[in-house]
Amino acid sequence: MDRDLKTRLKTLNLKVTPKRLAILEVLAAEPGYLGPEEVWQKMKKRFKSIGLPTVYRNLEDLANGGVLIKIIHPDRKLYYYFCGNTGHHHHFICVSCKKVEDLSFCGADEIEKEVRDSLKGHVVSHLLQVYGLCEDCSLSKTISS
Amino acid sequence: MDRDLKTRLKTLNLKVTPKRLAILEVLAAEPGYLGPEEVWQKMKKRFKSIGLPTVYRNLEDLANGGVLIKIIHPDRKLYYYFCGNTGHHHHFICVSCKKVEDLSFCGADEIEKEVRDSLKGHVVSHLLQVYGLCEDCSLSKTISS
DNA sequence: TTGTAAATAGAATTTATTTCTATTTAGATA
DNA sequence: TATCTAAATAGAAATAAATTCTATTTACAA
DSSP states (O other): OOHHHHHHHHHTTOOOOHHHHHHHHHHHTOSSOBOHHHHHHHHHTTOSSOOHHHHHHHHHHHHHTTSEEEEEOTTSOEEEEEOSSSSOOEEEEETTTOOEEEEOOOOHHHHHHHIIIIIOOEEEEEEEEEEEEOHHHHHHOOSOO | OOHHHHHHHHHTTOOOOHHHHHHHHHHHTOSSOBOHHHHHHHHHTTOSSOOHHHHHHHHHHHHHTTSEEEEEOTTOOEEEEETTSSOOOEEEEETTTOOEEEEOOOOHHHHHHHIIIIIOOEEEEEEEEEEEEOHHHHHHOOOOO
16 A cells, blocks of 8 residues: 555544544455445455444545545445545446446535636535446337336 | 426335425425434424334435435535535534535536546546634634544 | 225334444554 | 554444335326
């Protein structure tokens, strides 16, 4: 686990614990994304005792810190994946096959302008998720959910 | 309740029941969106007996039929709004006082273009949620989250 | 008018997620 | 290095949104 990441955790006031690092390693090694339960299963192979609440708390804390990205599926479950850089990600989620693809579109500038000009407030973060049918599912299915 | 809507329900193989129509009326009269529990509360003012599962089932069926739009918030709760008013609603949520304000910004057109052009998919719905500090909280508080 | 598949009430249940409390640990400070 | 304190944790318990189940009622087609 690289030094930058440890530094980043400290910046977030998160202590560098073995389990916290292991959760990051599990997700960093994953090509896709995992749910809390799946992360827990993988953690149990590495630690004789590891509580599910620990997994939930860490995933939440790390996502709040921007180290992980949190995805909310149409099935309402939470999923996370490792985020190398500090930027936000926007997603296109297929409601049929659950596949997630990145979107490059981001209206951050316009959003910040509107919040600043008409609401007189400050933007801390924003979330954009787009639900739909991916190419494969568009070809083979109709919208039924 | 207009005739077009009844026709639309029949097209979806959904019978035109008083409660189903009332759920639509409740949401059509709402400028924003409502959760199942909120819809249930409003329904209980109109019917002496109305079950929460009935509300859930109808909201789901109507959303599947495209009469309602379903969105999933970062808090994982479901919300619905009538598909016939001004379209989707985007919100600015103050992380300090939890106040919600409407945003007029919407990048729907650009999003649909990108999904269509580069992903070859179709957009069903999207969720834009902006977190920040409102004017009052910007003046009096710091970000603590 | 009648038959039947859909809709419903109300209770019970499910399950992802969170809270609680006692205990342990990371890492700052002396 | 030893000590201290807030953060992190385990494990049990709780929460609550959402769903399932079964008997009963109703919309509406024939």
